[in-house]
Amino acid sequence: MTTPLNELTATEIVAAINAGRTTCEAVARACLERITAREPQVQAWQYLNPDQVIEQARALDQSGRRGPLTGVPIGVKDIIDTCDMPTEYGSPIYEGHQPSSDAACVALSRKAGGIVMGKTVTTEFANVHPGKTRNPLDPARTPGGSSSGSGAAVGDYMVPLAIGTQTTGSTTRPASFCGVVGYRPTWGDLRTARVMESSGSLDTLGILARSIEDIALYRDVLLGVEPVPIPDNVPAPRIGFCRTHVWPRLEPATQKLLEDAAQRLARAGATVEEVTLPADFEGLEAAHRWISGFEFARNFTWEIENRWGELSETLRNGRLKDGLACSYEDYASMRELVARCRHLLAPIIGNYDILLAASAAGEAPLGLNSTVHPWVYMIWTTMHVPSVTLPVFKGPHGMPIGAQLIARRSDDRRLFAAARWVYQRLAS
Amino acid sequence: MTTPLNELTATEIVAAINAGRTTCEAVARACLERITAREPQVQAWQYLNPDQVIEQARALDQSGRRGPLTGVPIGVKDIIDTCDMPTEYGSPIYEGHQPSSDAACVALSRKAGGIVMGKTVTTEFANVHPGKTRNPLDPARTPGGSSSGSGAAVGDYMVPLAIGTQTTGSTTRPASFCGVVGYRPTWGDLRTARVMESSGSLDTLGILARSIEDIALYRDVLLGVEPVPIPDNVPAPRIGFCRTHVWPRLEPATQKLLEDAAQRLARAGATVEEVTLPADFEGLEAAHRWISGFEFARNFTWEIENRWGELSETLRNGRLKDGLACSYEDYASMRELVARCRHLLAPIIGNYDILLAASAAGEAPLGLNSTVHPWVYMIWTTMHVPSVTLPVFKGPHGMPIGAQLIARRSDDRRLFAAARWVYQRLAS
Numbered sequence: 142m143t144t145p146l147n148e149l150t151a152t153e154i155v156a157a158i159n160a161g162r163t164t165c166e167a168v169a170r171a172c173l174e175r176i177t178a179r180e181p182q183v184q185a186w187q188y189l190n191p192d193q194v195i196e197q198a199r200a201l202d203q204s205g206r207r208g209p210l211t212g213v214p215i216g217v218k219d220i221i222d223t224c225d226m227p228t229e230y231g232s233p234i235y236e237g238h239q240p241s242s243d244a245a246c247v248a249l250s251r252k253a254g255g256i257v258m259g260k261t262v263t264t265e266f267a268n269v270h271p272g273k274t275r276n277p278l279d280p281a282r283t284p285g286g287s288s289s290g291s292g293a294a295v296g297d298y299m300v301p302l303a304i305g306t307q308t309t310g311s312t313t314r315p316a317s318f319c320g321v322v323g324y325r326p327t328w329g330d331l332r333t334a335r336v337m338e339s340s341g342s343l344d345t346l347g348i349l350a351r352s353i354e355d356i357a358l359y360r361d362v363l364l365g366v367e368p369v370p371i372p373d374n375v376p377a378p379r380i381g382f383c384r385t386h387v388w389p390r391l392e393p394a395t396q397k398l399l400e401d402a403a404q405r406l407a408r409a410g411a412t413v414e415e416v417t418l419p420a421d422f423e424g425l426e427a428a429h430r431w432i433s434g435f436e437f438a439r440n441f442t443w444e445i446e447n448r449w450g451e452l453s454e455t456l457r458n459g460r461l462k463d464g465l466a467c468s469y470e471d472y473a474s475m476r477e478l479v480a481r482c483r484h485l486l487a488p489i490i491g492n493y494d495i496l497l498a499a500s501a502a503g504e505a506p507l508g509l510n511s512t513v514h515p516w517v518y519m520i521w522t523t524m525h526v527p528s529v530t531l532p533v534f535k536g537p538h539g540m541p542i543g544a545q546l547i548a549r550r551s552d553d554r555r556l557f558a559a560a561r562w563v564y565q566r567l568a569s
Numbered sequence: 570m571t572t573p574l575n576e577l578t579a580t581e582i583v584a585a586i587n588a589g590r591t592t593c594e595a596v597a598r599a600c601l602e603r604i605t606a607r608e609p610q611v612q613a614w615q616y617l618n619p620d621q622v623i624e625q626a627r628a629l630d631q632s633g634r635r636g637p638l639t640g641v642p643i644g645v646k647d648i649i650d651t652c653d654m655p656t657e658y659g660s661p662i663y664e665g666h667q668p669s670s671d672a673a674c675v676a677l678s679r680k681a682g683g684i685v686m687g688k689t690v691t692t693e694f695a696n697v698h699p700g701k702t703r704n705p706l707d708p709a710r711t712p713g714g715s716s717s718g719s720g721a722a723v724g725d726y727m728v729p730l731a732i733g734t735q736t737t738g739s740t741t742r743p744a745s746f747c748g749v750v751g752y753r754p755t756w757g758d759l760r761t762a763r764v765m766e767s768s769g770s771l772d773t774l775g776i777l778a779r780s781i782e783d784i785a786l787y788r789d790v791l792l793g794v795e796p797v798p799i800p801d802n803v804p805a806p807r808i809g810f811c812r813t814h815v816w817p818r819l820e821p822a823t824q825k826l827l828e829d830a831a832q833r834l835a836r837a838g839a840t841v842e843e844v845t846l847p848a849d850f851e852g853l854e855a856a857h858r859w860i861s862g863f864e865f866a867r868n869f870t871w872e873i874e875n876r877w878g879e880l881s882e883t884l885r886n887g888r889l890k891d892g893l894a895c896s897y898e899d900y901a902s903m904r905e906l907v908a909r910c911r912h913l914l915a916p917i918i919g920n921y922d923i924l925l926a927a928s929a930a931g932e933a934p935l936g937l938n939s940t941v942h943p944w945v946y947m948i949w950t951t952m953h954v955p956s957v958t959l960p961v962f963k964g965p966h967g968m969p970i971g972a973q974l975i976a977r978r979s980d981d982r983r984l985f986a987a988a989r990w991v992y993q994r995l996a997s
Contacts, residue, residue, distance in 0.1 A: 224871065241666055248870035329904075334766040334868040342757055365867040366897045439793040440762040442676035443652065469794045473979045476757075551901045 146171035151213040151301045151355040155254075158212045165212035169198035169256060172214045176299045182280050184273040185294040187219040188226050189259030197256045209358060209368045211254030216294045216303035216349075219260040220267050220337035223247055230337050231263040231272060231287075234448045244335035246304055246346055246363050253362040258300050261290030264511060266441065267306055267339050268460055270453035271511040276318060278540060279505070285318035286511030287311040288347060292319040295349045302359055305347035308339040308433055310518025312347025313545060316530040318505035320541030324348040324356045327550050328525035331363045340436035342476070343429070343522055353564055356529065357557045371557050378494035378559040380406060381416035383547075385498060386423045387516050392503035395542060398534040399499060402544055402567055406497070409566040416496060419485050421478065422520055428475040429519035430463060435472040438464025479523045486524055490549050495559045500545035504536035521545070527553040529560040533567040574599035579641040579729040579783040583682075586640045593640035597626035597684060600642045604727045610708050612701040613722040615647040616654050617687030625684045637786060637796045639682030644722040644731035644777075647688040648695050648765035651675055658765050659691040659700060659715075662876045672763035674732055674774055674791050681790040686728050689718025692939060694869065695734055695767050696888055698881035699939040704746060706968060707933070713746035714939030715739040716775060720747040723777045730787055733775035736767040736861055738946030740775025741973060744958040746933035748969030752776040752784045755978050756953035759791045768864035770904070771857070771950055781992055784957065785985045799985050806922035806987040808834060809844035811975075813926060814851045815944050820931035823970055826962040827927060830972055830995055834925070837994045844924060847913050849906065850948055856903040857947035858891060863900040866892025907951045914952055918977050923987045928973035932964035949973070955981040957988040961995040 146168050149157065157163045173191050180186060194214070201212060217223060220230050222240035224247075229235045242248075247257060262272035264287040274289040276282040277297035284293040288305025292315025295303050305312040307325045316323020324347060331346040338344060346363065350356050354371060361368035382403040388396065407413040437460050438445075444452060445461065452461070490496060498521070502514040521528055527550070530543035546563060548556035574596045577585065585591045601619050608614060622642070629640060645651060648658050650668035652675075657663045670676075675685060690700035692715040702717040704710040705725035712721040716733025720743025723731050733740040735753045744751020752775060759774040766772060774791065778784050782799060789796035810831040816824065835841040865888050866873070872880060873889065880889070918924060926949070930942040949956055955978070958971035974991060976984035 224875075235669070238669055241663070242875075243871040245868045245870055248874055249867065252870060252874050329770055332766070332769065332864060332867045334769070338760070338762040341760065341762070364897050365870070365893075436760060439677065439760045440673045442673055442680060442793070443671040446676055446680050447652075447670075465793075469792050476979070551904070 147175040148298045149301060150352045151210065151350065152352065152358055154213050154301060155209065155211055159207065165198040165201040165256065166195060168212050169194050169214055172258065172300055179277070179297055179299065183275055183277045183293050183297050185216070185261055185290040185297065185299060187229060187260045187262045187290060193225065194256060194258055201254060201256070206254060208252065208254030209362055210250060213255050213302055214258040214300045215250055215255045216258050216261040216291050216300045217247055218288050218291050218303070218305050219263045220306060221247060221304060222335040223257060223260065226257065226260055228260065231265040231267065232451065234444060234451045240335065242335065245332040246336065249363050249365055261288070261294055261303055263287050264289065265453050265456055267308065267311060267337065268437070268456055269512045270455040271509045276505050278320065281507055282505040282540065283318065283509050283511045283513070285315035285505060288315050288349065289511050291349045292316060292321060295319065295321045295351060301351060302355060303349045305349055306336060307345050307347045307522060308343045309429065309512070309515045309522055312349065313500050313518055313528060313530045314512070316349055317501040317541065317543035320532040322350050322353055322356055322532065323530040323543065324360065325522070325528045326360060327527045327553055330553070338440050340433040342436060343433055353529065353557055353561045360553060371561055375558040375562055377410035378562055379412040379492070381490070381493040381496040382413055383416045383418065383496040383498045385418055385520055387499070390502060390516065391499050394537050395499060395501065395503050398542060399497070399544065402533070403497060406563060406566055416489060418489070421482050421485060424478050425482060425520045425523050426516050428478050429523050431467045431471055431475045432479065434460050434464035435467040437461070483524055487549070490526070494548065494555055496547040498545045498547060500530040500543035504538055504540035504542055521547055526550055527556050529556055531560060531564050531567070533564065575603040576726050577729060578780045579638065579778065580780065580786055582641050582729060583637065583639055587635060593626040593629040593684065594623060596640050597622050597642055600686065600728055607705070607725055607727065611703055611705045611721050611725050613644070613689055613718040613725065613727060615657060615688045615690045615718060621653065622684060622686055629682060629684070634682060636680065636682030638678060638790055641683045641730055642686040642728045643678055643683045644686050644689040644719050644728045645675055646716050646719050646731070646733050647691045648734060649675060649732060650763040651685060651688065654685065654688055656688065659693045659695065660879065662872060662879045668763065670763065673760040674764065677791050677793055689716070689722055689731055691715050692717065693881050693884055695736065695739060695765065696865070696884055697940045698883040699937045704933050706748065709935055710933040710968065711746065711937050711939045711941070713743035713933060716743050716777065717939050719777045720744060720749060723747065723749045723779060729779060730783060731777045733777055734764060735773050735775045735950060736771045737857065737940070737943045737950055740777065741928050741946055741956060741958050742940070744777055745929040745969065745971035748960040750778050750781055750784055750960060751958040751971065752788065753950070753956045754788060755955045755981055758981070766868050768861040770864060771861055781957065781985055781989045788981060799989055803986040803990055805838035806990055807840040807920070809918070809921040809924045810841055811844045811846065811924040811926045813846055813948055815927070818930060818944065819927050822965050823927060823929065823931050826970060827925070827972065830961070831925060834991060834994055844917060846917070849910050849913060852906050853910060853948045853951050854944050856906050857951050859895045859899055859903045860907070862888050862892035863895040865889070911952055915977070918954070922976065922983055924975040926973045926975060928958040928971035932966055932968035932970055949975055954978055955984050957984055959988060959992050959995070961992065
């Protein structure tokens, strides 16, 4: 029995197309069929035009052009500009808005042979106010956000890859809730040109996929370099198990899953040690809140001044209120705290290949509030370190929970190698 | 004899309007008249519609709304989005391109009562290929770039304020060449949302003005905070005179002007000491080149893939060629060097209120090559420190040369106070 085309990973699709076992069009059609069947429940797509997808796929088949992502359908979060599809940033203010060129990440994806499947649902301006998307594993539950549609579309086998973004936990969280692999790169590595800026000092792209090999492949494409596969036979990693000060707020089942995982990895040959972060790190929750608020509120001055009535109540009374109330002195002092913590983290993380941490407080909760438990993510996002979330746990209701792995800045390749080692030991 | 309205500084305009001595419309008309008279020679404007300017001014007069920049005409570099004026990024690819909203900095300017006068000429994508602008003090010479139109418009009394950007020396250089005050903020302070990204890890906004008080005022507006004037009676600053390793490449006349200035400041009461930077800093020229190239080349993937023929030869064989040839490993290792140097600089600069350095190799050269001598700027831009360029020198041909003052990160207010002290001693 062969795997349906829409369930292949990106790496498998490229191999199948290169070997002549399938075509770009066949893959695109399989994904479109899945979407037709499932979109009424999942609601992952803000914009999707099947004709445009087939047209891209046929053009690729006819040209015979081959690249590292040839024929791979990709979902693009709708805060990322596309030259041939509207980009609405999750806001009625931008209904029908049509950019004139592609964001850097979209152009790099197309250059590699990727097919832009459509635009995936985002919360309003990648902030808190949720979109329409449901968790594909349980429509009564949130898919997590703000990259809600990207997480749900990959989790539901509509596309093998999707681009998201992250300012707090916007990739890690939907990855954990939808049971897919999520990756937040080293801050600054993957260009965000023509991606809506939420809070520039924290924003990164994010990748959602169904395998760590696909993450590694797509990261190289988005870096604009020749892809280098994850090396085989890496030694057992040195792992720092890092509960952080948020530990007591995790659900007990999540605590147990993480503790068991640490033990299993140790039994499998990894060096596992408990790592305690200095007390300064407890200030990072507040730092994230004020830094992101300060920047966000200024970025959206045009909307505040001209389209106030079309902003959600959630946004007006949340991040905008915070941000407009924050003084520069507070902002700058929070930024200093963050810089100090980055400095403190470097030697700690330097003792390990990866840190193991929570990627969520628990399973996706009931309801559509998609940006729950921001405190799980704030520490790591402010640290600018790369992170991979692996779908290796099941919670009390049978919903997925991810394990988050974290590495040193610019050490994303080592992270991937260690993540594959961990995945092979835990996913069973 | 009163100063013509178009020659007032922003601070003076606001005071005159608030006191009922003039109107927004009268100021706008005075600036428009200056532009009508001089634009054929200077060519500072990419887009200017007098009706739109008068309309904004009348609306402000009629509303009676008062803000910290009420009635101040502002030039906006044409890589910065405006909702009501085209934004062409200095490239034929974007001829007539009309954004749907304002960049954060434009919206903050309008919120403060500023009037967007028009879009000022930029080099192609704020890179090297020059625009049409001439030096207002000598049309045979370059105004400097890439914020060429912003520097020329302020220097020629067409507007009191202009926004520029800087990735290498794009604000500092036109300030020096056009004889105006230039300011590059602490990296990350002033939001660049909806400003074209050149190289995100280096890009900042820039401000061009004719007084340090205007710089301080406009910086607070762009920070989105209540303006705080520069305090009176600041003590004589502690100054580190920093020749850097580029010293032998400065023109002898510039060397002499800087040395004389250091002596005059010491005689006026400042503590002045020579500061030598560690040898690592000599690597920052190469680091800037590869980092900016790597990022730029990826940011413009859409243009490279779809509009190659409309890119200048200069761009194709310059930054794009560099950037496409740069590996991630080289990029990351250059980034590490920069991080190390930032770390080395902090305690050095911490001994002083400001550093004094060159803002140009010499006067604006003959010809329209507007991005000359990038090596003068690379060190300081990579360091993410704030910088003010003051028009205090005259070169051998009577053209202006600036003195550059530099302070610690986030210490922009201290920089302004010290810059005023220095200006009062040197500008005579």
